[in-house]
Amino acid sequence: MLPLTVALEAKDCCREIRIDETGTLRTASLRYRETELLQEGGDEFIFAGRLNESMRLFRSEHFRYVSHERIAQSDMDKWIFRLELKPQAEQQFVPFGPQSWDLPGGGLHIELTYAAYHDVPVIRKWLAIRSQYPSPFRLEYMTWEDIKLIPGDGRQVYHRFFTAASAWAEDTMDESAMAAFWPERGVGVIVATEAPGAMKRLELFKDGDRARVSYNFDEETVFEWALREGETFETDASFLLPFGGSVQDAVDGPFRAFVAGKLAIVKAADVPTFTVNTWETFQIEITESIVLDNIAVAAELGIDAYQLDFGWHVDHGDYRPHPVKFPNGLEPIVDACRKHGMKLGLWMSVPNVHLESEVARLHPEWIQRDENGGRSHMIGWTDTAIMCLQSSYSDWIIEQIDAVVKRYGVSLLKLDLASVRDPYNPGKMIGCHARDHDHETVKSTHLGLYRSMFRIMDEVRRRNPDCLIDLSFELYGVLHGTDLAHIQHAHQNWITNQDTAWLEPFRRLIHTRSRIVPSYTLNFGACHLTDPLAKTYGFWSVLLAHGLYYGDLRKLSEEDKQYYRHWFDWVKAYRQRCDFYAWFKVSDALRAPDCPEHADRRFHPYVTVGGRIHTQSAIWDGAAKLSPEGEGLVLLFRPEACGDEEETVRFPWMDADGAYRLYDVLGDTQIGQYRGEELREGIRLRIAEAPGTLVVDCRRA
Known part of the structure; x- marks a missing residue:
């Protein structure tokens, strides 16, 4: 039977799995069409295990093949390979400690699963480990993808959301995908992880030619998992996407198609065109009269959804309407929104409760405990406690959220506040130290809290399929964080709060994060409609993602109302013809704004006073919201400090043999008719004002 080679064939690529005479499984080939991208020497997977007083590393060579099967599905073939631990005498290793690792039939059993897709060049992978040891078995240093890629002159790694290139790269917490590219061959491979939030880690060529996908093992939220006899741990997935051509063509093409089409649970058509949120405008001062007056103006303007943020409820953990602010509930x-055909949105905290709330008083055993046995809370929130989502609290909060959504017909649900780590206070609130919750060790809560969070999201969605769920950056635990796990459990991500005056860092976040996830999954509190800068510059900046705004609409003048009504109607009509929300292309024609993000997301405490950056950006920026046919909008921005009225802008997304008409939307003038080849080379465009906006409508001629 052995040796054995199995070809996992996806569109334009193939990964060959080879089992040698000893039963060891490794990847033997990774090809894009006819080009080989792999060399021998990868470990396939590596993890550490602790058993009683002993600790050791496990690699693929320590396991032997048992069986495999292929499961054909409509869009992919799934391959499952079953392995068991070889007898210790066959493993040729020296254990750290006196423990014997031998058990009849092997003490550890592994299932390696690969999914090869028919319509995209993607091969996914994940790993499941089952322990048969009678004593608890502890997993650490979990790496479930380890391959050696080919060397080559000029080989580059594209990282920082594909905006930077270097000889090698590693990242913990932030990066979800990196690309290796061989310019002399014109091929590359995107290596991506679906691990959540602060748990993810990627390495490309840090250790020679190796590419590795792991869990975090060196920063705060370090991975660990404990297995009792008969229990199984399953990793998150990762995937390889081999490609030809340029890195950005791969990002704009098959990578985006796979992420939006196979991973994200929300589509652009599900996202309201325009939403107003109350947070930065009113914060806790929100009242019934304020909301009703604003809904009336919102309806007049044609706004689709109105969302009440923090402050509508009695307190954290008590989600009844505040009796003074909302005396009539x-x-x-609800009636006003229904009358105007408007969606209602609400804010709720998932883990935070007030110390005097009924749930905190009745169930102190659910409180997340810190290293000193005290209650966990966010910095400054001394009158609250964080409840551990790996306790029975998670079932309680599901019922609370479900009851609120059903009672008020909530269509947009923003879920907030920290549970894994406090993004405003690095190094604090790391894991739960309670001993009577549903976790074996403190470190196991790092991933466990994410998985409990996702269970809550999944159950609320199951019960309320028409409600869009926003999982905020605070709850997720990393400022400005987003990844390929998030979009599989929540529809959207409130990625940051900004202000109208700081639109360049805002656009930078959209520019970078929209290379990883669909732009319409990103929620930003960004632009106050009452700010003079909102007209044109702020209004269209926000539409790089989708139309989510702040503002006390009662303060709009009649001229303002007429202006916004016109453009709200225009955008909604345009979406009916060509839904530009669905697209986001940057290529190398449109650069990220030359400014930092407004606060470091990990290493320094976040500040809201003086912590946001009023940038001196000196370049045009923007994005192409174009369909695969090259139709849609190209949004271009000239920052206030940019002295260039004109730029040569390339349109590399156009069909070279096609013909296109370009129209200046704001100027209401024709730009011209061009051949696709001309647009690819670039045309000269002008933005007279600084700050200023150019909205280009592109249509096939």
Whole structure:
């Protein structure tokens, strides 16, 4: 039977799995069409295990093949390979400690699963480990992808959301995907992880030619998992996407198609065109009269959804309408939204409760405990406690959220506040130290809390399929963080709060994060419609993602209302013809704004006073919201400090043999008719004002 080679064939690529005479499984080939991208020497997977007083590393060579099967599905073939631990005498290793690792039939059993897709060049992988040891077995240093890629002159790694290139790269917490590219061959491979939030780690060529996908093992939220006899741990998935051509063509093409089409649970058509959120405008001062007055103006303008943020409820953990602010409950708000055909949105905290709330008083055993046995809380929130999502609290909060959504017909649900780590206070609130919750060790809560969070999201979605769920950056634990796990459990991500005056860092976040996830999954509190800068410059900046705004609409003048009504109607009509929300292309024609993000997301405490950056960006920026046929909008921005009125802008997304008409939307003038080849080379465009905006409508001629 052995040796054995199995070809996992996806569109334009193939990964060959070879089992040698000893039963060891490794990847033997990774090809893009006819080009080989792999060399021998990868470990396939590596992890550490602790058993009683002993600790050791496990690699693929320590396991032997048992069986495999192929499961054909409509869009992919799934391959499952079953392995068991070889007898210790066959493994040729020296264990750290006196423990014997031998058990009849092997003490550890592994299932390696690969999914090869028919319509995209993607091969996914994940690993499941089952322990048969009678004593608890502890997993550490979990790496479930380890391959050696080919060397080559000029080989580059594209990282920082594909905006930077270097000879090698590693990242913990932030990066979800990196690309290796061989310019002399014109081929590359994107290596991506679906691990969540602060748990993810990627390495490309840090250790020679190796590419590795792991869990975090060196920063705060270090991975660990404990297995009792008969229990199984399954990793998150990762995937390889081999490609030809340029890195950005791969990002704009098959990578985006796979992420949006196979991973993200929301589509652009599900996202309201325009939403107003109350947070930065009113914060806790929100009242029934304020909301009703604003809904009336919102309806007049054609806004699709109105979302009440923090402050509508009694307190954290008590999600009844505040009796003073909303003396008639939320029913008048619900009725007003229904009357105007407007969606209602609400904010809720998932883990945070006030110390005097009924749930905190009745169930102190659910409180997340810090290293000193005290209650966990976010910095400054001394009158609250964080409840551990790996306790029975998770079932309680599901019922609370479900009851609120059903009672008020909530269509947009923003779920907030920290549970894994406090993004405002690095190094604190790391894991739960309670001993009577559903976790074996403190470190196991790092991934466990994410998985409990996802269970809550999944159950609320199952019960309320028409409600869009926003999982905020605070709850997710990393400022400005987003990844390929998030979009599989929540529809959207409130990625940051900004202000109208700081639109360049805002656009930078959209520019970078939209290379990884669909832009319409990103929620930003960004632009106050009452700010003079909102007209044109702020209004269209926000539409790089989708139309989510702040503002006390009662303060709009009649001229303002007429202006916004016109453009709200225009954008909604345009979406009916060509839904530009669905697209986001940057290529190398449109650069990220030359400014930093407004706060470091990990290493320094976040500040809201003086912590946001009023940039001196000196370049045009923007994005192409174009369909595969090259139709849609190209949004271009000239920052206030940029002295260039004109730029040569390339349109590399156009069909070279096609013909296109370009129209200046704001100027209401024709730009011209061009051949696709001309647009690819670049045309000269002008933005007279600084700050200023150019909205280009592109249509096939």
